[in-house]
Amino acid sequence: MINQLLLTRYLLLLVPAIASMYLETYISNDSYALFVLLFIGLIEMRRTRFPNTNWMLLLEIACTGWMSYHFKGVWFLSFFSTLLTYVPKLNRKQQFIAILLQLLVLNVSLQNQPAMYFIFANVMFGTIAILSFQLQRMKKNKDDVELLYDQLRKQHYELDEARLQLMDYARKVENIAQTEERNRISHDLHDDLGHKLIRIKMMMEASLTILPSQPSKGTEMLRSVRDQLGESMELLRSTVRRLKPNKHSLQSYSLTTLIDELTRENAIDIELDIQGMPYELYPSLEYILYRNAQEAISNAIRHGTATYVLITLQYAANQVTMGVSNNGTRQMEPTVKGLGLSGMEERIKVIGGQLYISNDEQFTVTTVLPAFRHNEAN
Incomplete structure (x- = not known):
């Protein structure tokens, strides 16, 4: 991006310098070439030695106006080169003052020039100024997005670290x-x-x-x-x-116990489908599965008037997945997370799990937990 701006800046200097030689007749082309080289030397000195000094900017604007007034032609294009340099660096007040000053010098330098030059130069100057402001805003937005992304990534790492510390703390508490x-x-x-x-x-x-x-x-x-x-x-x-x-105590958070209780208390058929090779889970995982299943079944009865619920419990090497689907009335509107679903989501996020809600063929709430086995804590 910087190389492109630098190339554009020097093109806006060289193009009017060369074009003006063919558009105008000068007394001495050698003198003209000398002034052009001195002007380019001033530009280069400002870029390399004094990049952030306002007095060099004022000197460049004055020299640009003198070149445009004295040599005429299309030297007014060099004003656009100067415009590209200060818009990204100055604050709003300084930008406004510099633009007004440059616009004033531009119009003064165009005296005795055709009216078409006045119109073209002012329209182009305003257009490039607006584009420069837009580029500056886009760059600022990009920097803000990158900063926000870095902060979110840092918070994500901190959350993972806190989750690991919490699980390690739970293991230590149980061992103690x-x-x-x-x-x-x-x-x-x-x-x-x-x-x-x-x-x-x-x-x-x-x-x-x-x-x-x-x-x-x-x-x-x-x-x-x-x-x-x-x-x-x-x-x-x-x-x-x-x-x-x-x-x-062994069966207080058992899914089988939950199914027996809810089947006995409600006129509903609940089926448990276990897939994979079951293994003993850490008590906190059993508690989360129990509470999420309880909340999902209660919502199916209360909101969907369901008469059948299928609980699919899948054991994998790296995770345990529990899906609770029902044959109740499906909502056509997007699912709004109430206290129940929000509580389920907060409960599993503590240990790095995820909650998925599907409303395709059947309303299904899926809980995915990391496979942290009870025997690994000992």
Whole structure:
């Protein structure tokens, strides 16, 4: 873009310089060529040595007006070359002042020139000024778009980083909770069961020692050992039961449980189709699938008066996909996301999932979650 502007600038200098030699008759072509070279030298000095100085701009405008007034011809075209240089760099106020000054010098330099030159020069000057402003605006818009894109990309990276940190934090919390529970159970086994077993061992050794000489007392000690063994076995059973989660907690967010509850409470037929090889999911993923299925089925009953719902649960290596479709009334208008759909979308975005809504043959809500397996967290 810069090379093209530079080429256009010098063409607008060389073309009038060469054309004016054929349109006008000068006393000395050598003097004319010298002034042209000096003028081009001034232009080059401003471009390379003083690119952002306003006094060099004023000097160029004055020299351009002098060349156009003195040598006539089509030297007024060089005004357009100067116009291209300051519009992208100056602020609005400076642009307005420079354009008015250049337009004034342009019209003064065209004295004693044909009227057609006045009209052509002013129309061309206004056209190029407007085009320069449009190019400047397009460049600014492009820069704004690129800046916005960079910010969005940065926020996307930050969101991915936050999601990964959240998932890592969830794994650590679960591991810490499991470690604390294991430590508590190990302390219970050591403090209660361990001490009981040590005491039972000592009592059995004592009973074996006194049994030949004092049968009655030895038998009584053996009965005490038997009773304490029973207590120890009961303590061991209760500890094992605490290690194993209860059935309700295992099935609280099960899709099968959800289907049974909704089928029992509503006159609706719900079918579950599992595709792929199922594997154990992280509890947060099971919770999201449960809540999204619950919300999708509730919307199908409430808004679509559906009588049949199909839940398709597909297990893949990298993701888990759940589609909930129904035979209810389809909306012809574009789907408006209410609190339910918005809540589903916010819920899955936390872990990097996606929500798709289709209203083709059947209204279908599809939840796509990354395949984060429960056994990977341990």
